Amino acid sequence: GSDPVKITMESGECPWNSAHRLVRIGLKAKEIPTDNLPASNLVFLIDVSGSMWGANRLELVKSSLKLLVNNLRDKDKVAIVTYAGSAGVKLEATPGSDKQKIREAIDELTAGGSTAGGAGILLAYKIAKKNFIPNGNNRIILCSDGDFNVGVSSAEGLEQLIEKERKNGVFLTVLGYGMGNYKDKKMQILAEKGNGNYAYIDNLQEANRVLVGEFGATLHTVAKDVKLQVEFNPSQVQAYRLIGYESRLLKDEDFNNDAKDAGDMGAGHTVTAFYEVIPTGVKNDYVGKVDDLKYQKKEKVSVKPIGSDELLTVKLRYKAPDKDVSKKMEFSFVDNKGNNVSSDFRFASAVAMFGQLLRNSEFKGNAGYDKVISLAKQGLSNDDKGYRREFVRLVEAAWGIGE
Incomplete structure (x- = not known):
């Protein structure tokens, strides 16, 4: 429609x-279809502070961005802003046709120094606005472990800045990298405030899924x-x-x-x-039980069906x-009261059950790792890329650790 x-x-x-x-x-x-998407004005905002040093951090960021560069069209343009102790422009806006120049700028990135996240975001928005494409996709792609500790680092200050800029048509995508000191909550809040989305990248396959397989979903609102x-x-x-x-x-x-x-x-x-x-x-056992009142009679509320099932x-x-x-x-x-559900329903409900087990939810009922695996395996029919099988392997590993 x-x-x-x-x-x-x-x-x-x-x-x-x-x-x-x-x-x-x-x-x-x-x-x-990717070819029909509007022209993109992208600013890669890359954390090159000391905490980003390592194979699953800055090196993975570089490999991820190269995957994205391969998908750029001639009408797209890319700029690169980096931040550590201070923020700087690594690459001015460059057309997607000049892939070699963009790749070389990515290759030259190295990690070291403290993290001026706020200054980096300010500079990225300035560059995005300078190269703004009316009716296009104007977006900052922030790659970081979320550890902002210099500059406009208060959560409120950053949020207000991002909220203000999204009204000007510049959106924000946040890609999280690294383990150990990874600041997940901060990254997610920034993406929510910036009319953007958020993904955690832990390997090249995941980068390929987010930036190539789901190019439109990640970058085009x-x-x-x-x-x-x-x-x-x-x-x-x-x-x-x-x-x-x-x-x-x-x-x-x-x-x-x-x-x-x-x-x-x-x-x-x-x-x-x-x-x-x-x-x-x-x-x-979940619906609350309340003592009878002393000074007034509790009237029984009868719910009249509105003639609807x-x-x-x-x-x-x-x-x-x-x-x-x-x-x-x-x-x-209308609930048909049966259990003739799709394989997608079975798989997704297995994921929901797994989450409740990990959090030891009071509502987990008789959930168990064996049930999660059995249910997930009933939902493997639509799994071209193998992500659902990867989930089953993850649950098997968690079950082994949990026991």
């Missing part, structure tokens, strides 16, 4: 508590400030919980407030959300990348 995003929904038995239902809400952004609001039908549902997304929750009133920032979706980008639902009438309604709001007013879409969903 005419909208750049589409919602799909399905439900099945909850794998870690068979009395509960699990609802999957899938969101996908329109795919756009098709819908910004995407918000979901889910309303459950109380005649069908006595309790529900969203699994994960703690850092992305909005207040109810924020849904209709176009001034409130939310997540952005790039071309071909997918998002999966799961709700665990306790159907009406099912006994459970719908389980829930999802509302979605999004803005076009160059617009400030959102558009609303609405979909309802």
Whole structure:
């Protein structure tokens, strides 16, 4: 259709508590062939401080960026800004046709010194604005371990700067590198404030996935400030919980407030959300028990069904990348009460179960590593690149350590 995003929904038995239902809400952004994507004005902002020294840090950044350079078209342009003790321009904006010049600038990068992250970001925005392409994709790609310790390093100062610049049409993609002192939370917050996305790169295959395989999703926003609001039908549902997304929750009133920032979706980008639902009438230990009141009788609230067998309604709001007013879409969903779910549902629910085991969640029910592996293996049908099999291997390794 005419909208750049589409919602799909399905439900099945909850794998870690068979009395509960699990609802999957899938969101996908329109795919756009790379050749048809608008021209890009990219600024690589690269942390070359001492903490970035090493094979899985700066050397991996260099290899990653070369993969991206191979995909650049003649109409794209790239500049490189580096920061350590101070920030500097390593390469002025260069057309994508001059790949050799860009590669040579990347090869010359070396690590050493302290980290003036704030100064680097200021300079990167200045360069991005200088080379701004109207109706194009103007974006800073920050590569760092997140360890900013010199300059505008207060989280609030950096966030305000990035929020201000995104209103001017310059977005931010954050790529995280390194282990040990890696500052994950700071990196994620910056990407959220910059109308951008965030990925952690630990090897060249992952770099290839993010920067080549998902080039459009990583670098080209098709819908910004995407918000979901889910309303459950109380005649069908006595309790529900969203699994994960703690850092992305909005207040109810924020849904209709176009001034409130939310997540952005790039071309071909997918998002999966799961709700665990306790159907009406099912006994459970989670719904709170409150003592009777002393001074007033508690009236029994009877929920009148509104003549509907719908389980829930999802509302979605999004803005076009160059617009400030959102558009609303609405979909309802009826639970078929069965367990005839897709292989995608099985695989994604295995990932959700694994996350709850790692965090020792109070809601993990009878989850187990063996169950995660068995469920994930039922979802391997759509695995051209082998990422799902890689997940199964990861769970097997975690199970070995955990025992």
